Amino acid sequence: MPATMPIAALSDMLPGQEADMFLLMSSKEQLTTREGKPYYRVGFRDGGREVVFPIWDNSPWAAECRDKWTPGAFYKIRAVYRETNYGPQIDIRKIREVCDADTADGFDPTLCLPQSRYNPQRMFEEMLAIVRERITDAALRALVEKILIDNRDELLRIPAARHNHHAFAAGWLEHTLSVTRTVIYLADKYAEYYDELEPPLDKSMAVAGAILHDIGKLRELEQRPDGTVYTASGALIGHLLQGRDIVRETAAICPLPPDTLLRLEHLIIAHQRLPEWGSPKPPMTPEALLVHYADDIDAKFHMMAEILRNDTGEGPVTSKKNALAQQIYKGE
């Protein structure tokens, strides 16, 4: 690709525009035309847009597509962007796998994955601000802050889950920040309502728990170019117990009073509430109850919004085949 050509994001391209792009090959299927001729349907994507289009038998790329292109690999592609009746597509002019030198030109594999709509750095800063402002218990604040800062780079990237909800880069941050805000609302409210609770509702604990409830995802999941997979320890132990491990390990450095540590550990392993969702204990403290609900509503609302966004069927309701396993009303 000798000629200089501006490097653009696929998601920024306008119809007719030609540019160089760094793209992830997201899919490659062998199909047969109505006339019985084989062809390929291939997909390429970056963080904000995906194009899917055929490579016909007589395409100049046919042989290369069949023999070399690999889903999950990254390519530098010069192409013209088009919007057709079959959706957005590209006409490939040049294509090669990315090489080390491309990093200097801005290639970053995570930019090719689906992204949170919010800026990760800004979400991270907001989360740190919440820690400093709302966790008034100094020992707890130190522990949470240390965990966040020690894992900053990864937390800017990891998704909240593999499939069900917030399954995109920085999904952990987006989901956790939302849960934390809801917990702040609920903790303020119920601390005031039930001011006779003894010990009183511990807002520091509730906020720390909201931030750390899914921290075990750091060890449960591993991000690869072609998707998120479970680590061996994630599959055999699970993020609830792994999140508690992170807290215990950090508490060896930033010590907490025993009862505080116990309540925080409990909150993390109990936040899924039901045994069949993986929690060995139900929420047994007011703070654990609040985090469970704030987490559940955020995940379920996200799923419902996704189902409504992706539904393409007819009729006033969606099908039942979705993450919530029920029909959703689309309106008439």
Added chain:
Amino acid sequence: MPATMPIAALSDMLPGQEADMFLLMSSKEQLTTREGKPYYRVGFRDGGREVVFPIWDNSPWAAECRDKWTPGAFYKIRAVYRETNYGPQIDIRKIREVCDADTADGFDPTLCLPQSRYNPQRMFEEMLAIVRERITDAALRALVEKILIDNRDELLRIPAARHNHHAFAAGWLEHTLSVTRTVIYLADKYAEYYDELEPPLDKSMAVAGAILHDIGKLRELEQRPDGTVYTASGALIGHLLQGRDIVRETAAICPLPPDTLLRLEHLIIAHQRLPEWGSPKPPMTPEALLVHYADDIDAKFHMMAEILRNDTGEGPVTSKKNALAQQIYKGE
């Protein structure tokens, strides 16, 4: 009771003070002493305090207690208040059942029942203010306002449930107001997050649904001096369907667009989510999902706070025999 004596609330009495009080007889049990002698243990209460004490065989009230005093009846009692090792008690000087004339002196049977800690009138006013401010859809606002105002007197009194949570006078108001505030928080938040939803999240609907989700309690429950009971239609039909009836009947006068009415009806019957909790359909709209969660967290938090308040056992956790059917952590 000829001599004038100030009329006081039991819950305001100080040790040693003598006064006239209007009290509900809340319990009467026949027991036997260690020596084999029968006696009675009786309870009297007003909205804020309950006293339980023995009437021994040789008490001047023994015969009257055995033959006449009836749990569930109201009495005018002149007595001295005491605080003993066995809890608060009274020494009865005079006692008679209340009569019509006592109303003039301030007797109100509902003041003898357990009460919300918040002022019902003020909660009702706040709820009306929310209706006027947050339900921006005029038709929906008119309908909600009419239902509230038409049933004002009852809504100031009814509990939220018979046993499980907010089972006291004005419990419906306390619970519903809390649910409504949470729904406002969540609806504002998710309307902003998921601004691409089509149709957009309907905040008017969410708030109207929060206020009306339990409106069927008006027909399901009946308050009697000795407790809340199910009506025949409450037992055979249930408050979810009865709440929908109230909406449909009111909509005959304050009409709603068909899709708005349908979504509101659905929200009410779906707010318990699970079939085994009585909902024939799960929440199929974003607004119904929010109301379900706001309701569930408010009920469960109330239960947990009650369990912690009432527990008298030893050890760091409560027993499992409570409304949540699980142990709760009390701290060490």
Added chain:
Amino acid sequence: MPATMPIAALSDMLPGQEADMFLLMSSKEQLTTREGKPYYRVGFRDGGREVVFPIWDNSPWAAECRDKWTPGAFYKIRAVYRETNYGPQIDIRKIREVCDADTADGFDPTLCLPQSRYNPQRMFEEMLAIVRERITDAALRALVEKILIDNRDELLRIPAARHNHHAFAAGWLEHTLSVTRTVIYLADKYAEYYDELEPPLDKSMAVAGAILHDIGKLRELEQRPDGTVYTASGALIGHLLQGRDIVRETAAICPLPPDTLLRLEHLIIAHQRLPEWGSPKPPMTPEALLVHYADDIDAKFHMMAEILRNDTGEGPVTSKKNALAQQIYKGE
């Protein structure tokens, strides 16, 4: 189609006979021959017979089939009927979509759908006769009669369900009439056995409940040429509650004593018995219990008969993949 040709029902055709027919296109699939050539397999049907046959690549109808024929549309077809090793087929001579004028020639789309084997009008008359003879409570009789007569046209057509049982035109009538007869048998029997019941078993109520138990299907389902679909209100509210609505609305005109109305409403919402089948309450009256069982046995027997009729597998039992999710014995 200029030449006059007798119009015949497909289900009446004899092998070799040629006639004009009004048919529904019931299916169209694109397939590939063993040699890799694409072709279509199409289906046409009327109320009593279905033919399925290939349109080969070299058929005169190949282009029209590919480009124009639409499943769910109605066609006037001149064809010769044949019975082959592959089942009944037709040789198409002429084909066009039906037009308004065809109504005059007897075209009725519902005649093309699967039908009850019983005459709808006669079933309806029998149901009315039962109402007049067996509902001796005058108010109840008036209400049931009004609902039947007001909805006569639709009730002659609607199926009992979308898939599971009696999923054909007039299926509601066939199923409901059968349930009603069983309830008459059971109510006569148990009223005699348990003559000490207080209040006595109400035979009028049992019969009225049998007739109205599924009346909500009027609002839950909508029949279209290509099948039965749920209405929006059917999906969000469901036929149990919608059936109760019909009763309540009619009772505003044909009033019932309150306890009679309550028992009838309860019977309708309770007739599925289990929460997971959509009933918010279980049957709490003897009449509701009888209607539940008469309904359940009729639906389950229909399913078992259908499974046995449709099974084409080998071996002494059917597969488990059927409406009852279990094996059925076919005999050896």
Added chain:
Amino acid sequence: MPATMPIAALSDMLPGQEADMFLLMSSKEQLTTREGKPYYRVGFRDGGREVVFPIWDNSPWAAECRDKWTPGAFYKIRAVYRETNYGPQIDIRKIREVCDADTADGFDPTLCLPQSRYNPQRMFEEMLAIVRERITDAALRALVEKILIDNRDELLRIPAARHNHHAFAAGWLEHTLSVTRTVIYLADKYAEYYDELEPPLDKSMAVAGAILHDIGKLRELEQRPDGTVYTASGALIGHLLQGRDIVRETAAICPLPPDTLLRLEHLIIAHQRLPEWGSPKPPMTPEALLVHYADDIDAKFHMMAEILRNDTGEGPVTSKKNALAQQIYKGE
């Protein structure tokens, strides 16, 4: 008891009448009066009436009651019958345990147990008549007839179950006859409706199955004066398998075609339908399905009638603590 005195049934006595009676002692409890004095409350019964009354400390029967009277034993009692505010009672004049000679005077222990309201002999004759008329398959008829006649004496006495329904003498006959009649109704009806079934619905099989579905109770239960108990084999094997054994053993003498025998065996073990109710297989034939439903409705209706008859609580519905584990509506 030298003096001649007419022997009467307790259930036929009039207030003030004195007579000799053969009674079962049905209960004996030691209690304490309000004053701390111990006394006994004893019950005696025959098949139609039960009396419960105190034996005070100063009664002439006090010592004998305390030391000798035994619940479950039978007594010849001379007494005066009274009806009091506390229910029917007797004044005992003479009392002794029954002896062998009493049989000659008409003592029959089973007459002291609760009885079916129908005459056992007549029910048995009716059942035989049904066998002869409705089981047209000669081999099947011979087998059923043999089983009934071989076990005539026991079948006239055994209950249908230990607790849940028809738990009284001849309860098996009453329940089985009712199930059989319902099966005849349903089999006639569905054989006509579904005349295309292949093989056709076998009415002989359905009726034989109805009569024999609970025949294993002969081996599962054992009647003792103080109640019905499970035999060891009843507890370890259960009446479904034991009923099938009776059929297999009888078929060794009255042979059936293999497929007929197999279907009958299956019907018996499948008639409870659900694994958790003890059926290792669900009903897999139309005849088994009919018998299951006819049995279920008869048992459930009996339970509901019993619950309504025995309820003494207040309010429009019964409590949930009953054989159906749900509230039943009593009316207002």
Added chain:
Amino acid sequence: MPATMPIAALSDMLPGQEADMFLLMSSKEQLTTREGKPYYRVGFRDGGREVVFPIWDNSPWAAECRDKWTPGAFYKIRAVYRETNYGPQIDIRKIREVCDADTADGFDPTLCLPQSRYNPQRMFEEMLAIVRERITDAALRALVEKILIDNRDELLRIPAARHNHHAFAAGWLEHTLSVTRTVIYLADKYAEYYDELEPPLDKSMAVAGAILHDIGKLRELEQRPDGTVYTASGALIGHLLQGRDIVRETAAICPLPPDTLLRLEHLIIAHQRLPEWGSPKPPMTPEALLVHYADDIDAKFHMMAEILRNDTGEGPVTSKKNALAQQIYKGE
């Protein structure tokens, strides 16, 4: 196949070797090449090896393959064995269906089915030795021995189940022998631990039960060349009850004391423990409990080993789509 050629087992062939073999055609699928040309993929197997390879359109066997070769049929095949990148394959030189005369040359259809890795005769002898040594109760020993010897030929062949575990020839023997050994271990151990049990743990019963727990498979399953199928009685009655029948029928000849017979019958029907697994009763004796567990662990361990052996996916864990419906860890 005139020329003499050594007859060999496919599982003994070396690459490049040519021989005559008796093979079962285990599969035949019609597929299409990338270029749209149809071809067949066929499988042949004997007891120890399976080859799967394509028959291309231009193969000399193409027509015969398409028109005559039938999965489930047995063939005498002369072929050269090869090991390729696509796994083991054969080049067919001659092929014909087996005929009666082939039996003389050693053809035995069961040798073509998957086999236990252990020698059936030797396993059977070992089982008999266990009977003679470990069942010290003479009556029980006689009964077990008779059942084994009467059914020797079949027991050498039948699988333990159709699909889930030990689904190969002599699988019953392999599984039953393993269960019996574990029961011997457990019975010895717990008889010593709990020597105060009254009656003492009956080791003869435990061993007899282990050997006979699945004896009903003799009647439940039928082996055919193309796989194992359920008999009609297997589908309608099931092997638990059928195994008990075999015991009862044999006990008519080799009588057992009633309590011994009852405990053995119970053990057989209870060995699956859960109603949803087909047991109408849970294990109610110590011997039944031991056999249940020894059976369960053997079946589950076999499943897990099979899943690990057959898994071909990536990542540290298998998929959930297997007989245990859960992920299994493969290591990293």
Added chain:
Amino acid sequence: MPATMPIAALSDMLPGQEADMFLLMSSKEQLTTREGKPYYRVGFRDGGREVVFPIWDNSPWAAECRDKWTPGAFYKIRAVYRETNYGPQIDIRKIREVCDADTADGFDPTLCLPQSRYNPQRMFEEMLAIVRERITDAALRALVEKILIDNRDELLRIPAARHNHHAFAAGWLEHTLSVTRTVIYLADKYAEYYDELEPPLDKSMAVAGAILHDIGKLRELEQRPDGTVYTASGALIGHLLQGRDIVRETAAICPLPPDTLLRLEHLIIAHQRLPEWGSPKPPMTPEALLVHYADDIDAKFHMMAEILRNDTGEGPVTSKKNALAQQIYKGE
């Protein structure tokens, strides 16, 4: 207690013998005689025997019993031992609470609790011998040995559970040793059967897992004189996770290869198998599967033996109210 008197164990006393004993007061109930007089029924026990007897109103110990004796406290008692119709009893001559000095005379509170029938020291030695012989993986052996030796004193005393099984001193040792022996049997057997497993079945892992599966009981339970209670961390976290913690903490000193550590951690948290029994993951390795089953059979067999030992009811089966929630057969 000035006079010298030999100190004896209650469980060694002979009828008529007098001695001094150290006993735990195990129960104290206030009851009323038939004549209405109050008395106490008290229990005292040591590790091998319990006596329960009345303290009548006129006993010299009556006042002291009422006012001072406390269940859960330990006493030095001089008494005569008797065996009566009401079971073993003692006549108290002298009684005082134990004091520090009594330790010198051999007082050890744990000797008063129910004990394993096996000698704890010997069981512990046997367990160490197994570790040294059967855990051939040196790193794993070092870790297991360290955990055992570090916790020797406690492991000699703790029960296996609070109620369900092996709920007595050294119950952990008795149960764990039994599980370990069964695992050795099963691991030897299946390693030989399934020698193709890759990686092979790890016997060291299986034995280590058997020994450590319940090691978390060290932190979950706390033994007190009046019974075993849950610690706060036991209630909020649970012994599965706490056992894994012990392993992880020890592995920081005695390191394991990562995959070995992961498999051991997994085995511990998965050994209960079902989420509702507290395991967040099911057994996903062969070793974990074996330990689960060996544990389950040992616990269930113990429960069944206890139920049989403690049953005092009539009839051939026990009641259902026991730890297994089912009837057990006692024989006839």
